[in-house]
Amino acid sequence: MTHSTGLFPRNFRKTFPIVVRGEGSWLFSSDGTRFLDASGQAAVVSIGHGVAEIGRAMAEQSSQVAFAHTTQFHSAPAEKLAARLLALAPPNFRDGGRVYFTSGGSEASETAIKLVRQYHLEKGQPSRYRVVSRRQSYHGSTLGAMSISGNVARRAPYQPLLAEWGHIAPCFCYHCPFDKTFPQCHLACADDLDVHLSGKDSGTAAAFIFEPVVGATLGAVPPPDGYAARIAEICRKRGILLIADEVMTGMGRTGKPFAVEHWGIEPDLILTGKGIASGYAPLGAVLVSKRIVDALESGSGVFQHGFTYQAHPVATAAGNAVLDYIEQRNLFARVSPAGETLRAALASLASHKNVGDIRGLGLLLGVEFVKDKATREPFPKEENIAGRIRQAALAEKVLTYPTQGCVDGARGDHILLAPPFIISQQECALIANALQSALSKVFPP
16 A cells, blocks of 8 residues: 555545556456456446557557647547447437547537527527436536536535525335335336426426446435336427437446346437447547537537547547457357356345345345344444445455445435456356355454
């Protein structure tokens, strides 16, 4: 462990090992310690660490042209990757859709906000600007992205800086905000959007953004059957756009290229990042449906927005190399069976008196810890259960992604598991064993 004298850390009260090498599902620190990356480094790493082909592709592109500004040039790797992403997307993105490349998920959210606004301007509806989202959601750390996020803890310090555009109920059956049970609830959480859009400010709503499977904030929560379709129907009825935030769930993480495909819906915009380059380069993207492209192209023809490093040639070359690797090894098809293997390994945890729920889709799984299993009562925030589980698993050399606040923004502890798609059965067993050990330490008999 070492203290950095120059690097600004996320937490001044923690020390961090220096990572020197990655291989497959493992990371190695400077002192030789080997860590099993059960979280995919924040659900980023999909193909595994240390894949030499990706670095070679980036070096080859860099030796040809490393940078060209998009006000003057497009590049071959960006054009190629855009076409490949659109081919993986739902039908309404093909034959006329476009891709706007960014350097990550927060920039993708910011781009989507502006695209939504400009779409409504092009359509002669200047009153529409609000992007509605859900409580207990997360869409990025920049100010616009944080405004549409519903993560209480991450918003709190910056509240005076954030726009308030409206949040509806989360879709979270384990802790239903309406104290109902599916299917008798009749999807009350989806209908909350309709209620919101029927209010006095309905004419200012421009779009609704949601994570198809809620990632870090709730801990891998998929919706019940019918939820996504109901949300899409409400958006169409109310004349607003639908944005699927797939920064975490996209590029195969749930077993399909994009998670919305599990429910057969067609959003107007899809945000992706993290897995698009598997962490080998900073890269995100906004997939823009033909409907929106046509409005801008036949209208002003100009999108008043831009980043210096958008559609970066080396970053998009990395994205192409990662997609090559996935296709050559059929890794998208591997996700669902690997997820089932990991779920089976975790099944032994379910009988523990403080494990409330094991949930998720594909290789995006969450384990929630509760004080009372019968009532689903969470632990007090100050007990920091998720952090203690993380630390105890770290002692077993297994890396997890802990978060608090899944119940009400403050209380509620879970860890997120999102290992690389190449995770083996033996490695799944190691994850489960580390969590069993962590449970015994945090909750001694």
